[in-house]
Amino acid sequence: MKNKPGYGIESVDHALRLALLLQQEGPLRVTDAAERLEVARSTAHRLLAMLVYRDFAEQQPDRRYVAGPVLRRSTPSEPAAVLRGVALPHLEGLTARTGETSNLVVVVADEARFAATVECDQTLRVGDREGRTLPAHLASGGRAALAARDPDEVRALYEESEVDVEALLRDLARIRRQGFAVNNQRTETGVTAIGCVVDRPPGSPATAISLAMPTVRHDRRRLGEWVRQLTVTAERIAADLRRSDQVG
Amino acid sequence: MKNKPGYGIESVDHALRLALLLQQEGPLRVTDAAERLEVARSTAHRLLAMLVYRDFAEQQPDRRYVAGPVLRRSTPSEPAAVLRGVALPHLEGLTARTGETSNLVVVVADEARFAATVECDQTLRVGDREGRTLPAHLASGGRAALAARDPDEVRALYEESEVDVEALLRDLARIRRQGFAVNNQRTETGVTAIGCVVDRPPGSPATAISLAMPTVRHDRRRLGEWVRQLTVTAERIAADLRRSDQVG
DNA sequence: CCGGCTTGTTCTTCACATCAGAACTGTAGC
DNA sequence: GCTACAGTTCTGATGTGAAGAACAAGCCGG
Numbered sequence: 240m241k242n243k244p245g246y247g248i249e250s251v252d253h254a255l256r257l258a259l260l261l262q263q264e265g266p267l268r269v270t271d272a273a274e275r276l277e278v279a280r281s282t283a284h285r286l287l288a289m290l291v292y293r294d295f296a297e298q299q300p301d302r303r304y305v306a307g308p309v310l311r312r313s314t315p316s317e318p319a320a321v322l323r324g325v326a327l328p329h330l331e332g333l334t335a336r337t338g339e340t341s342n343l344v345v346v347v348a349d350e351a352r353f354a355a356t357v358e359c360d361q362t363l364r365v366g367d368r369e370g371r372t373l374p375a376h377l378a379s380g381g382r383a384a385l386a387a388r389d390p391d392e393v394r395a396l397y398e399e400s401e402v403d404v405e406a407l408l409r410d411l412a413r414i415r416r417q418g419f420a421v422n423n424q425r426t427e428t429g430v431t432a433i434g435c436v437v438d439r440p441p442g443s444p445a446t447a448i449s450l451a452m453p454t455v456r457h458d459r460r461r462l463g464e465w466v467r468q469l470t471v472t473a474e475r476i477a478a479d480l481r482r483s484d485q486v487g
Numbered sequence: 488m489k490n491k492p493g494y495g496i497e498s499v500d501h502a503l504r505l506a507l508l509l510q511q512e513g514p515l516r517v518t519d520a521a522e523r524l525e526v527a528r529s530t531a532h533r534l535l536a537m538l539v540y541r542d543f544a545e546q547q548p549d550r551r552y553v554a555g556p557v558l559r560r561s562t563p564s565e566p567a568a569v570l571r572g573v574a575l576p577h578l579e580g581l582t583a584r585t586g587e588t589s590n591l592v593v594v595v596a597d598e599a600r601f602a603a604t605v606e607c608d609q610t611l612r613v614g615d616r617e618g619r620t621l622p623a624h625l626a627s628g629g630r631a632a633l634a635a636r637d638p639d640e641v642r643a644l645y646e647e648s649e650v651d652v653e654a655l656l657r658d659l660a661r662i663r664r665q666g667f668a669v670n671n672q673r674t675e676t677g678v679t680a681i682g683c684v685v686d687r688p689p690g691s692p693a694t695a696i697s698l699a700m701p702t703v704r705h706d707r708r709r710l711g712e713w714v715r716q717l718t719v720t721a722e723r724i725a726a727d728l729r730r731s732d733q734v735g
Numbered sequence: 736c737c738g739g740c741t742t743g744t745t746c747t748t749c750a751c752a753t754c755a756g757a758a759c760t761g762t763a764g765c
Numbered sequence: 766g767c768t769a770c771a772g773t774t775c776t777g778a779t780g781t782g783a784a785g786a787a788c789a790a791g792c793c794g795g
Contacts, residue, residue: 242540243540244533244536244537244539244540245744245745245746246533246536246744246745246746246782247533247536247537247540248498248502248533248534248537248781248782248783249753249781249782250496250498250499250752250753250754250781250782251498251499251501251502251534251537251782252537252540252541253499254496254499254502254503255502255537255538255541255543256541256640258557259541259557262557263595263691263692264595264596268771268772269771269772269773270770270771270772274643275640275643275644276643277643277646278754278755279754279755279756280755280771280772280773281754281755281756281757281772281773281774281775282753282754282755284772284773284774285492285494285495285496285753285754285773286496286499288492288494288495288773289492289495289496289499289500289503290503291492292490292491292492292495292500293500293503293504293507295503302761302762302771302772309506309507309510309558310557310558347511347512348512389504391504392504392523395522395523395524395525396523398525443511444511493773493774493775494753494773494774494775496752496753496754497752497753497782498752498753498781498782498783516742516743517742517743517744518741518742518743526783526784527783527784527785528742528743528744528784529743529744529745529746529783529784529785529786530782530783530784532743532744532745533744533782533783536744550742550743550790550791
């Protein structure tokens with residue numbers, strides 16, 4: 240049994256104890272939680288709301304609370320091989336349907352890394368970038384993934400950097416609203432890419448997919464079609480990853 | 488992206504965000520954590536200390552912090568079948584060596600449940616109690632498991648009950664010191680049991696094993712031998728459970 | 736080995752965030 | 766529809782959490 244820290248934080252202790260209780264004994268009602276922690280119901284409710292906000296808890300339809308995704312599954316990775324294995328068939332389908340090169344992108348800190356690429360078979364095409372990285376705040380997949388993160392975290396990530404944080408946050412808010420991000424030659428002359436986030440559970444690396452094409456083939460009239468294909472593909476990858484998480 | 492609770496608790500939010508950061512990007516130094524959360528180093532250190540105390544974080548020899556056991560493994564169960572499967576061969580060995588009936592006990596809230604029993608083959612013996620429950624604060628296995636829990640949690644569990652909490656906490660402190668618990672006919676006339684905790688990671692149900700015998704065969708001169716056998720068996724079960732946790 | 740710098744840890748103080756109580760809203764059973 | 770219980774929202778005061786300062790520990794280069 241560990242010693243309690245000399246400069247403990249009581250509110251934090253309540254929250255962490257409640258998380259463990261949900262794990263061990265959930266489902267719990269607000270009243271149960273209040274009794275177990277010896278706090279008022281209103282306090283228990285506020286603690287539960289915080290745990291739900293950060294995915295350490297979930298509320299069921301019967302109003303009771305259970306452990307959330309963070310506490311329920313193994314983490315942080317599924318090995319990269321599983322991620323690639325799940326995503327590749329879908330990327331292949333995306334490339335076949337659109338005729339352009341598709342990528343799987345993983346964002347760690349401020350870096351977007353190309354985890355997989357499926358090249359199209361046109362003579363002029365964007366090549367395989369697997370293993371390479373781009374600044375996340377410029378790349379289409381990187382920005383799509385950052386848009387799905389807590390703005391406070393993004394701010395903290397870029398605060399000490401040369402990046403204009405307010406402009407980035409506005410960009411990310413716009414990406415969140417429209418559901419995709421476009422990178423028009425900002426990282427590579429002659430290349431335009433469209434990125435879309437892949438929903439992942441908390442604790443997993445931020446993930447996105449993108450379509451990358453020669454700018455000469457970028458046609459605004461086809462944007463809706465490309466976005467649709469990306470969105471459907473991202474959803475299928477996410478569903479398959481959820482399924483493999485349950486099995487593994 | 489969820490809406491932040493209207494009555495959020497900032498300190499709790501910091502702690503939960505830090506836990507997620509450790510999971511996604513650990514190892515982290517105190518200074519890293521302070522920067523990412525935009526708090527003072529002293530605050531980051533206090534948050535990390537709380538996370539370590541409740542097993543959401545661990546500090547490595549190089550002073551950096553990583554996600555702790557709660558965030559690192561799947562939970563809350565390993566199905567009961569795995570627990571039984573691991574424990575049964577060891578219970579069989581214990582029963583063979585001692586000549587008495589052995590039990591696997593799981594404690595949930597204030598209830599000790601018999602998860603498995605291996606009967607001895609003497610004519611007079613304690614029978615199979617699998618599936619039955621006893622009040623945890625009376626049973627030998629129940630008390631051994633409660634003794635391994637945070638006293639504040641035990642207090643909260645029994646505060647509203649008829650149980651004399653202070654007496655119970657003194658009993659549990661004594662059990663912690665001596666390493667075993669004896670139940671001499673308190674739950675069943677003519678039955679004496681000795682219980683010993685099985686170390687489990689946070690988030691797992693509290694688990695214990697016990698030897699139960701007819702009181703007429705309870706011989707104080709053999710207590711040391713029985714306790715030794717229990718302790719060794721508990722350690723072997725714990726080791727096998729750790730091994731199966733790593734594989735699965 | 737020593738000194739300087741960085742980083743982790745401990746302590747103090749104060750103001751504001753957390754808590755509990757009250758009020759309001761929602762739910763379930765009769 | 767009514768009542769009792771439970772979940773959720775709101776308010777105000779006080780004591781807890783945060784930051785700054787000081788101290789301790791660790792690391793690296795001369």
